[in-house]
Amino acid sequence: MGLMPALFASVDLGGTNIACAMAGADGPIAAERTVPTASQEGPAAVLERIAALVLELAAETGQAPEGLGMGVPGLVDRASGTVRFLPNFPGQWRGVPAGEALAARLGCPVRLLNDVRTATLGELVYGRGRDMADMVFFALGTGVGGGIVLDGKLRLGPLGAAGELGHQTVAPDGPLCGCGNRGCLETLASGPAIAAEGVRLLLSGQAPALQRLTAGRPGAVTPREMAAAAEAGDAAVREAILRAAGYLGIGVANVVTALHPQLVVLGGGVAAIGPLLLDEVRSTVRRRVRMFPAESVCIERSTLGEKAGIWGGIALAARNGIV
Amino acid sequence: MGLMPALFASVDLGGTNIACAMAGADGPIAAERTVPTASQEGPAAVLERIAALVLELAAETGQAPEGLGMGVPGLVDRASGTVRFLPNFPGQWRGVPAGEALAARLGCPVRLLNDVRTATLGELVYGRGRDMADMVFFALGTGVGGGIVLDGKLRLGPLGAAGELGHQTVAPDGPLCGCGNRGCLETLASGPAIAAEGVRLLLSGQAPALQRLTAGRPGAVTPREMAAAAEAGDAAVREAILRAAGYLGIGVANVVTALHPQLVVLGGGVAAIGPLLLDEVRSTVRRRVRMFPAESVCIERSTLGEKAGIWGGIALAARNGIV
16 A cells, blocks of 8 residues: 555646546556536536546545646636636636635645646656756647746746747738737637638639548548648648748747747647648748757657646646746 | 955947946946957957956956956857857957956956847846846847846856847748848847838938938938937838837737746837837737736836946846856
8 A cells, every 4th residue: 555656636627528637746647537528517517527527536546636737728826726717618717716626625735727838747747848948839729829848947927828829929910819919820820720721722622632531521621631631732732731830930930039948849739730840840940040050959749649738737736846 | 445345347348349347246337448349350359458458447446356247249158158159250259268268367257148148137137127037138239139037047048049039030021131031020120120211211202300310311310310300200200110119019029928027128229219119019019919918018118228238247247146
């Protein structure tokens, strides 16, 4: 009994699903489960669902968690463990004392953090960023989020909102962003931005391979399908991917110029495009960063993929001083 | 005698002049002098001129300096005190052990740093950034440089080149920059970039007030004269200043979005344009930073002006752990 290593719990709260896992501070994952969020039921029901899920995994592993780290899709007040704002959740999530409620229910300390910053920690501690002091993470999904680690510490700023790298302006007169600004990286390199261009090419008859791969259904167009279509010979689709990668390269180059980190990690569904995207980002950064050898910065794909958030929750719970 | 506070020496090595001062760790300046750099004479002669200048001020104050901090317009290896590269100096400045040579001559420790990063320290310790943990500095002159302070520490990166904020891309297809990239902030908001547009307006007859103020001489057009012309009614000159300020606002907004610092300081000759520039930068940042209240970031003009570099050298010499 005394030889059993401590386990920590992690929750990745998403708009669709709640993912939960338990693991030791150095892994491996001892148990995991995913349930629907059903966010329309409101904060109390969602928090109760989270607590029940953690308790279920605790029963399964036979160990109570030493702590819980939870990533949420919005802003939190870390000191008080309060959820400040979840932009895509219905209901009253402003000022919800989620940390306190879960700690009382689970009997262990609970730490909350923005979900992309949590994924950044996962990538730093268990993924591509292992043994790195500096790392910049871009989460390229429905939105574009980010996280910045300097000297081994996540940069959060006074409101936990530092690192919102998807909302850098990369095209001064670019498309309107959901945030209210124009030309944010997110408007040009997010999954929806890339897919929208794929749909245009599909509907205008410029993408025969994409037509075959998606059976002509716009709803089936994703960055991943577009990568396959480019591979299969759709020049216009290839061009669309390279254009998005060029804007992403500007966003990466600007952060690299400002901070000169050792490592930039690209995660999220858009990174699944693979070498076509990655090579163009790298060459853009080499072309645009001229004040020092851009080769001194590694630009790599996430190794944890969609598990970065879950691993980040374990890091958040198990490691002190990382945020 | 024993009651005399320690004095530190500071050198700001420029392409035209060498400025030197001695001061206590908390000021005031006890002595200062400026001599021509005469960089065409090469590293040995320039270093000897610096040493002689410091010894002169030491004689004048009656105290040997406890240390010397020197800002140089290029890249240095801080650990060895070696000058790596001075882009605008003739002669063999690659790999010059300037720190060692000066330390031997002066009998005190010598610290070297890039000149804009040195000015950043000056502004942090003695200027607008006093008591601030986070500060981003833009030096808007012939070039556009920068410096980033996070948690009280200057961010330098492995080669001392972090903080080159003038080389962020703010217009993907913008003008060619001296660094080799296109659309760097420097190509759109440096002194020469702003003055060039002023010259165009002057020569095309669109700037009657600027015409009067400069007696029609293109060589007399500066950002400061342009501010006066805008004030005196030149709408096109006003527009040119606002356009440059808009690009500067994008550069500021991007750093603010990534790092959420408490304070952004604008220094250098371009900042002398005053409220017309500053108000447009602030409104651009408010319009483009939407992920948190942009009002939480102060954007202010340097209080030290051209003395920021000299004060930075004192900070560099007198404060441990700041870099």
